[in-house]
Amino acid sequence: MPEHAHEWPVLSLFVMGSYLNETEAGTKFISGPSAILYRAGAAHRNTISAFGFEQIEIEFDPTWLGPGLLPWEPVTAWIGGRTGREAHLLAHACDEETREDRLRAQIRRFLKAARQQPGCEPACWIGAIAQRLRDGTTLKISDLAMEANRHTSWLGSAYRQAAGEGLRETAARMRVERATHLLRETQQPYASIAYEAGFCDQSHMNRTFRRVLGRTPGSVREDRRAFRGSATGR
Numbered sequence: 001m002p003e004h005a006h007e008w009p010v011l012s013l014f015v016m017g018s019y020l021n022e023t024e025a026g027t028k029f030i031s032g033p034s035a036i037l038y039r040a041g042a043a044h045r046n047t048i049s050a051f052g053f054e055q056i057e058i059e060f061d062p063t064w065l066g067p068g069l070l071p072w073e074p075v076t077a078w079i080g081g082r083t084g085r086e087a088h089l090l091a092h093a094c095d096e097e098t099r100e101d102r103l104r105a106q107i108r109r110f111l112k113a114a115r116q117q118p119g120c121e122p123a124c125w126i127g128a129i130a131q132r133l134r135d136g137t138t139l140k141i142s143d144l145a146m147e148a149n150r151h152t153s154w155l156g157s158a159y160r161q162a163a164g165e166g167l168r169e170t171a172a173r174m175r176v177e178r179a180t181h182l183l184r185e186t187q188q189p190y191a192s193i194a195y196e197a198g199f200c201d202q203s204h205m206n207r208t209f210r211r212v213l214g215r216t217p218g219s220v221r222e223d224r225r226a227f228r229g230s231a232t233g234r
Contacts, residue, residue, distance in 0.1 A: 001048065005040075006040060009062055010060075013034075014087065015091055016180070023074075025073070032130060038075055039070065039071075051180075065104065081161070086114070087110065126163050176212045178198065179194065190205070
């Protein structure tokens with residue numbers, strides 16, 4: 001995605017996938033619960049990973065939000081931790097049935113809470129654990145704990161606090177990412193995709209898609225047709 005900017009402030013909420021985000025504030029690799037606020041005119045460029053990236057972008061008139069809530073910095077990123085978790089919940093609250101007044105109140109609450117949380121990068125071991133889950137979506141927490149030479153309960157608690165989601169949530173999201181890629185890029189049957197992505201069966205994949213994306217695998221596969229039509233100008 002080439003460098004671009006917006007005429008209004010934009011709040012970008014992570015949904016799934018990963019990407020390299022480049023702004024005047026630096027370069028960040030983002031692959032988990034997070035939010036980035038770009039003030040009007042703040043240029044940014046994203047390099048999307050092989051499995052793609054999905055986010056929710058909320059562009060708004062500052063007067064709609066109300067005074068005193070936008071950070072002064074051109075770009076503010078909240079990655080992982082408590083604020084990452086709140087960003088994750090806000091993303092799930094954004095659907096077609098959300099009323100405008102309710103969405104505004106939720107964004108205001110998020111920004112008020114985020115201003116009280118110091119921004120910091122997650123520890124390097126968080127990324128290593130996430131990468132292991134991406135490489136092996138069927139890995140058990142006990143396997144990860146053994147590799148890290150840590151107790152299972154400690155690893156689970158420390159990971160949730162630092163990443164903004166639990167290990168099982170990350171593993172489920174990684175399976176959905178892999179399955180989404182296959183649904184959009186291949187004609188494989190659903191059962192085959194479920195097995196390759198690490199789900200127990202197709203029913204397990206369906207339930208996880210609804211929980212993680214609020215969508216079905218069938219609706220995601222329909223994206224393939226829309227993407228191809230857009231690419232050919234039809």
